[in-house]
Amino acid sequence: MTPDETVPAAAAFARALTGPRRPRIALMGEFSAGKSTLANLMIGADPLPVQVIATQLPPVWISHGTAPAAIVDLEGSEAPCDLETLQEAAAEDTAFIRIQCEEDILQMCDIIDMPGISDPNMPSEVWERILPLADAVIWCSPSTQAWRQSEASVWAMVPEHVRAQSLLLLTRGDMLHSEKDRRKVLRRVQGETEGLFRDTLMISLTQARDAEDDPQQWEESGAEPFVNAFLDVVATVAAQVSDEAPNAAFDRLAPSPEPAAEPQETAPPDTSDRIVPRRPVAKPGRARSTPRPQPMPEDDLSLTPKFS
Numbered sequence: 362m363t364p365d366e367t368v369p370a371a372a373a374f375a376r377a378l379t380g381p382r383r384p385r386i387a388l389m390g391e392f393s394a395g396k397s398t399l400a401n402l403m404i405g406a407d408p409l410p411v412q413v414i415a416t417q418l419p420p421v422w423i424s425h426g427t428a429p430a431a432i433v434d435l436e437g438s439e440a441p442c443d444l445e446t447l448q449e450a451a452a453e454d455t456a457f458i459r460i461q462c463e464e465d466i467l468q469m470c471d472i473i474d475m476p477g478i479s480d481p482n483m484p485s486e487v488w489e490r491i492l493p494l495a496d497a498v499i500w501c502s503p504s505t506q507a508w509r510q511s512e513a514s515v516w517a518m519v520p521e522h523v524r525a526q527s528l529l530l531l532t533r534g535d536m537l538h539s540e541k542d543r544r545k546v547l548r549r550v551q552g553e554t555e556g557l558f559r560d561t562l563m564i565s566l567t568q569a570r571d572a573e574d575d576p577q578q579w580e581e582s583g584a585e586p587f588v589n590a591f592l593d594v595v596a597t598v599a600a601q602v603s604d605e606a607p608n609a610a611f612d613r614l615a616p617s618p619e620p621a622a623e624p625q626e627t628a629p630p631d632t633s634d635r636i637v638p639r640r641p642v643a644k645p646g647r648a649r650s651t652p653r654p655q656p657m658p659e660d661d662l663s664l665t666p667k668f669s
């Protein structure tokens with residue numbers, strides 16, 4: 362699978378991409394790996410259904426704005442979409458579901474919540490045709506059965522420049538019995554994926570989600586190193602793509618014979634004001650059981666997402 366093979370004429374849907382060209386971060390992995398839980402954690406507004414069973418949604422493209430939710434079909438036509446009935450979107454005819462929110466993190470990047478890679482009810486074309494539009498991937502893999510052959514096979518088909526900016530996130534760290542087990546799994550997977558990701562980290566998404574104003578629980582969840590790694594990815598990708606038109610990937614992959622459209626707004630993401638992660642804030646008098654190993658590094662960053 363190369364980008365040229367995965368985005369044939371159907372890439373007409375990329376015409377629906379308007380607005381500032383922000384880094385596009387795709388959340389991928391097997392079904393139920395925690396992709397939507399991660400998206401909700403990052404965005405903070407819980408726009409996505411999180412379910413025990415596979416949710417079987419087409420890709421959900423979340424960006425900054427106030428436009429109502431829409432289903433974008435393979436031709437790039439949009440139809441209004443009721444978030445309550447998202448499940449009804451027919452994946453085969455849908456390029457993606459577009460959701461906009463005004464959460465801070467979305468001023469830095471778009472987030473694309475992908476369907477599970479080997480969901481028997483979801484043809485792989487549904488996510489394959491969106492993948493070439495992603496700049497980086499956060500690959501979610503449950504710690505209890507991390508990095509299966511099926512995941513490695515798909516990852517081998519992802520373009521090298523995307524892999525170089527991508528993170529492997531071992532979710533469900535809380536399901537392992539001890540810190541020793543967590544370190545062991547992390548080491549094993551790091552060994553097996555050497556050179557395939559920019560970084561590999563472990564997290565408990567549920568613990569991070571439930572941390573609220575408890576910095577200790579946030580830290581124990583593994584969310585803090587992930588936030589910092591994620592910020593680095595976004596900053597690197599932003600520097601690479603800020604000059605690109607919103608649908609440049611479409612032009613690159615499937616040049617349009619039609620006359621040039623009206624110029625689009627192509628202002629790069631606004632990185633002048635700091636967007637500070639909504640990390641938990643220690644309440645006065647709350648004791649920390651362990652000292653933070655190093656100073657909070659976000660003070661040095663011009664970009665930072667929500668997560669709290």
Ligand SMILES: Nc1nc2c(ncn2[C@@H]2O[C@H](COP(=O)(O)OP(=O)(O)OP(=O)(O)O)[C@@H](O)[C@H]2O)c(=O)[nH]1
Nearest residue numbers: 392393394395396397398412415416477533565566
């Ligand atoms: N204990 C624990 N449960 C988790 C964690 N991450 C996700 N879950 C649970 O796993 C289930 C599936 O999570 P989702 O976020 O819906 O997974 P998904 O990858 O979006 O699933 P599909 O969209 O169906 O492919 C939910 O019940 C989550 O609460 C974690 O780190 N720890």
Ligand SMILES: [Mg+2]
Nearest residue numbers: 396397410416
């Ligand atoms: Mg999901």
